[in-house]
Amino acid sequence: MIISMKPGASKQEIDHVCERLQELGYKSHPIVGTERTVIGGIGSGGNKEAVMESIAAAPGVESVVPISQPFKFVSKESKPGKTEIKLGKHGLGGKEFIIFAGPCSVESEEQVIETAIAVKKAGAQILRGGAFKPRTSPYDFQGLEEVGLKLLANAREKTGMAVCTEVMSTEDVSMVAEYSDILQIGARNMQNFNLLKRVGKTNRPVMLKRGLSSTIKEFLLSAEYIVTSGNPDVFLCERGIRTFETYTRNTLDISAVPVLQELTHLPVIVDPSHATGKRSLIPSMCKASIAAGADGLMVEVHPNPEKAFSDGPQSLRLPDFAKLMQDLQPYLNLWKSERGG
Numbered sequence: 001m002i003i004s005m006k007p008g009a010s011k012q013e014i015d016h017v018c019e020r021l022q023e024l025g026y027k028s029h030p031i032v033g034t035e036r037t038v039i040g041g042i043g044s045g046g047n048k049e050a051v052m053e054s055i056a057a058a059p060g061v062e063s064v065v066p067i068s069q070p071f072k073f074v075s076k077e078s079k080p081g082k083t084e085i086k087l088g089k090h091g092l093g094g095k096e097f098i099i100f101a102g103p104c105s106v107e108s109e110e111q112v113i114e115t116a117i118a119v120k121k122a123g124a125q126i127l128r129g130g131a132f133k134p135r136t137s138p139y140d141f142q143g144l145e146e147v148g149l150k151l152l153a154n155a156r157e158k159t160g161m162a163v164c165t166e167v168m169s170t171e172d173v174s175m176v177a178e179y180s181d182i183l184q185i186g187a188r189n190m191q192n193f194n195l196l197k198r199v200g201k202t203n204r205p206v207m208l209k210r211g212l213s214s215t216i217k218e219f220l221l222s223a224e225y226i227v228t229s230g231n232p233d234v235f236l237c238e239r240g241i242r243t244f245e246t247y248t249r250n251t252l253d254i255s256a257v258p259v260l261q262e263l264t265h266l267p268v269i270v271d272p273s274h275a276t277g278k279r280s281l282i283p284s285m286c287k288a289s290i291a292a293g294a295d296g297l298m299v300e301v302h303p304n305p306e307k308a309f310s311d312g313p314q315s316l317r318l319p320d321f322a323k324l325m326q327d328l329q330p331y332l333n334l335w336k337s338e339r340g341g
């Protein structure tokens with residue numbers, strides 16, 4: 001169950017609810033927000049209805065809502081509407097469709113700026129680019145690290161675009177949060193629980209990518225880690241999962257989009273680049289994602305994919321991206337009319 005305390009409820013009232021929960025055989029998980037405190041009551045002891053009634057009668061309690069899902073705060077049951085997350089001057093999860101675009105890796109000042117200017121002109125809202133790269137082989141390019149973060153911050157200054165970049169380790173979180181507007185948790189770190197808790201302590205929106213072999217339940221429980229650590233601004237990125245198929249880099253689980261929209265109030269975006277690994281498949285998978293009800297897309301774009309330090313074969317050239325944005329317009333118009341925009 002989720003217990004919402006009244007705005008301005010006192011510490012004694014909050015502590016009293018936590019104590020009552022414990023007495024009734026439940027674990028309490030308070031999250032202190034700016035406006036109000038909400039308390040997760042986790043357990044299954046006793047007569048649930050009687051427990052809820054008893055808690056609802058405690059001083060300072062505004063409402064008690066039962067949550068049947070294992071992921072409590074991110075579940076739709078806890079919040080019927082959608083969460084809208086402010087990303088720079090844009091809002092993800094509402095009436096605006098958000099496109100993240102940019103290179104797989106930040107490589108040089110010219111490469112980032114040229115890409116940023118081109119993707120912005122074509123209509124993308126957020127610049128992506130990796131400064132810390134989780135590579136399968138230790139011999140592959142590992143990223144420019146802080147130098148790369150500086151190049152991204154410089155691109156933000158020049159274009160006004162908010163930037164999104166991956167953070168791979170707890171010790172880098174403060175530094176990455178200093179330069180980047182959005183923190184990305186990569187697929188390989190989806191269950192790095194210490195990292196999830198650490199980004200949950202920041203005030204930056206977090207993009208959580210689905211793990212290579214993770215179920216939707218595991219994905220949502222990972223999001224729950226971030227939210228219960230204090231950061232409500234989490235959005236999910238479906239980026240393909242491992243299956244027996246090898247023609248594509250991964251298998252884009254397009255049904256994950258409506259499933260997630262059914263289960264959670266968090267925004268959902270799709271990354272067709274890592275899902276397919278092939279440039280030629282990006283446009284159709286973008287269209288499918290929009291039709292499936294995604295809130296946004298993340299697409300890798302590079303001025304010269306043949307020379308890219310990573311993921312060249314799946315990166316769109318700058319003119320390809322501009323054409324893609326034009327081709328998506330009718331789909332985006334339909335999407336907007338469905339969202340009432």
Ligand code: PEP
Binds near residue numbers: 104130187274
């Ligand atoms: C990325 O987006 O840069 C990336 C490494 O993706 P993933 O974590 O989904 O493999």
Ligand code: MN
Binds near residue numbers: 104310311
């Ligand atoms: Mn990549």
